[in-house]
Amino acid sequence: MKCALVTGGSRGIGKAICKKLAEDSDYHILINYNSNKEAALDTLKQVEELGNTGEIIQFDVANADAVKNALDTWIDANEGSIIEVLVNNAGITKDGLFMWMPAEDWHSVINTSLNGFYNVTNHLIQKMLSNRYGRIINMVSVSGVKGTPGQTNYSAAKGAIVAATKALAQEVAKRKITVNAVAPGFINSDMTAELDEKELKRMIPVNRFGEAEEVADLVSFLASKKSSYITGEVININGGIYS
Template sequence: MSEKKKFALVTGGSRGIGKAICLQLAMDTEYKILINYKENASAAQETLNEIEKIGGSAEIIQFNVGDNKDVQNKLDQWHETNKDAIIEVIVNNAGITKDGLFMWMKPEDWNNVINTSLNGFFNVTNHLIQKLLVHKYGRIINMVSVSGLKGTPGQVNYSAAKGGIIAGTKALAQEIAKRNITVNAVAPGFIKTDMTGDLDEKELKKMIPMNRFGDAGEVAHLVSFLASKKSSYITGEVININGGIYS
């Protein structure tokens, strides 16, 4: 049997932490990177170009992680055209925020955040898991947040979504550990990205023992380690990367 081509899928891989993860995996591993995006095609293309510039290899796949049918259709089409391929690493990174006080929160702001983060984790991982179980090897890495661990006021929806993924990570890790598949979560604190661009960095830095925001590249190094064979005895863990803000 010919050796399968091995891929690492990063959802929401076109910008921010997702983009940094795509680049780091391309640098550190032999994987071909599958860059998922929902709407921003030009950002996804830019990530692809940067990966090729550093000598890596990548493809783009468009789907909305929150739409189960879309996820299934696009991944099935992809497998149809890549019959000799296996997605060995899944990085569930896609997520959105719709912040606001719970008292005033609209149902759509609750549902959209839960749908993208929590249901997105289910839709993508559930559809790919059977192939990993047959393959008897895999790495599932879920991007969560300090909000999912300690809760953040004004982010009840986001905290609930990320907290749900944390619990799911621990449960799934136990189900599939015998098959050599690890499931871990990475919980960033304040990281410099588009998503944190509107925050008052000067004020928030005072809360952080390291007195600075993190860099997306720092998060990407951790994800790259968890995606490698070096992390083979770590599973069901939530690893904080937050400059000491929650320790």
């Protein structure tokens, strides 16, 4: 069985990606979540309604032992299956001006958004290399490309993944594994629910926030065979914000 794992697949952009992959591919969808089981089950229901199969898989991407345990348990129970597509989407924000940023807010964002990428990808990469085919898509942000005031922690985490994407892409390209990053601007989701769209949209040439489905379309393309010659790229999807 060929599978696509989407971290943070329970809500927002991750949920839209699970649904789009269910629509566009034959991959069995592994829907990761951290705490929101109900939302993950709802994603699964929608994947199944689209005529595909999937399952939910709980782990905190920031917890290396939890990632290892959950993935090893899954791998043992699914011998012969391969995770061919990995979408590193789970991420959190803890915004605030750097001069007042407590260490906890720095470390929790780095642990989830950056170390989460390491924990999951490092654990799966050997099998992907033996498979001699794979797709790794990292959800970054406009903040990781241009930097956003009030988000020094988040910008650092996402910027580091941009660099990791470029480095890893070169390491694994010969085995037909592509590694790309997708950098959204403002996308409607729980993460941006508190933001004032009316005010902020003035900075966006397209004059609106984006939808999770628009990001999912791009991810689905990158997850497909059609994107074979694109690797080590950071693709901005932000309605024209200069980045």
